[in-house]
Amino acid sequence: MEFKEMFFMLTKGTWDTLYMVLISTLLGYIIGLPLGILLTITDVDGIRPNPVLYKILDVIINVTRSIPFLILLILIMPFTKAVVGKSYGTTATIVPLTVAAAPLIARMVESSLKEVDKGVIEAAFSMGAGYFTIIWKVLVTESRTSLLVGVTIALGTILGYSAMAGVIGGGGLGDIAIRYGYYRYETGIMIITVAVLVILMQILQWAGMLLSKKIDRRRGK
């Protein structure tokens, strides 16, 4: 394969991967953030305990999270087809990626929000704050460093899943690695593709950590 051809293929693959990962993580947060908040406030020591609702969410999230991603991908194919009209390609892959991301994100949001000191929440209550203020101005704002670390982890995990989606023609870098490396024995292309994936992961990690350090007021500058 010519260099130019390969370069274009990899650029497109990278773009496709980023597109899938960013959109699914965003959608994952649109679903997962409210779920994580609900889990936090409805738990026994939350600000609005509701054991029944907590248990229901807890079970749904545990079940979804215990299905291996490749199986989930296949399981929800009919749903994917109903949503985007086809079950392969980059846009279609966003559906299973989002379904996998949402419960993971919900759990990470839950654990971040639960780090907020109970005393501080109580102080906010003692000043007459309502649930809305407590959730946004205390729980979410005070745990933003941890939430941001969560975003980094979510992006990294979804990036890994998106590569797996390549197995069934999901598009992006994973797709290229499988097609060339596995089916055509072009080890060189596979290695380069994997290298690009590694670099992407590194950049995400690095940017995430840098940003979270910057906004952490409890430590550092």
Add this chain to the structure above:
Amino acid sequence: MHKEEIIKISHITKRYEENAILEDFSLSVYEGEVVVIVGPSGCGKSTILRIMNGLEPIQKGEVTYRGEKVDGKLGSITRIREKVGMVFQSYELFPHKTILQNIMLAPVLVQKRDKKEVKEEALQLLNRVGLLEKKDSYPRQLSGGQKQRVAIVRALCMHPEVLLFDEVTAALDPEMVREVLEVLLSLAKEGKTMVIVTHEMSFAKAVADRVIFLDGGHLEEEGTPAEFFEHPKTERAKQFLNTFTYDKVERE
């Protein structure tokens, strides 16, 4: 002289599971007075303050605020909480907000007051406690005594009618105790209504209009500081006050 009753808790029972912490307990706080609550650890002092602020549900009895009954509904409780400021032993400042943001949060978001006006007042109050230059710092950059003074300013900025202080110097090094207690003394001088839980007996003596001695969840003795500290009536109070003095060791 008859002063208006601000907070009244009457015949309340507070239980944790089966343990009764307070039984048939009543206490009224009148406008402009400083009530100091003392008593051994675990006797229910914090619980009383938390009940006055609606942070703790009660099993029996009622809490009234200027004659209005405070029911369990959040609307009624939050309205009272705006009027009843509370300062905690461990400050409870928001770690990710600057000092100014810490102070301005509730006046702006809860009381919906004008941001500029609140900021001006916050700066004025910070200046009063000598912490104006810390306005843009974060809590971790302050000493314990400074944090506690900020926490007091945060409560003051809500224009509360009553201030509750729960062992606000208990977590502080001795040198910092004074700077915080000075602020409380100046508030008392101004005529603020306050309920103070403290283990600093000489401070209690100086600041109190009325001392409440609590033991095992009930009011054991009540009186002016002069009466209580110089001539305690009950055996329990005598014993309690003795724990603060030490006899000279006699060596053979």
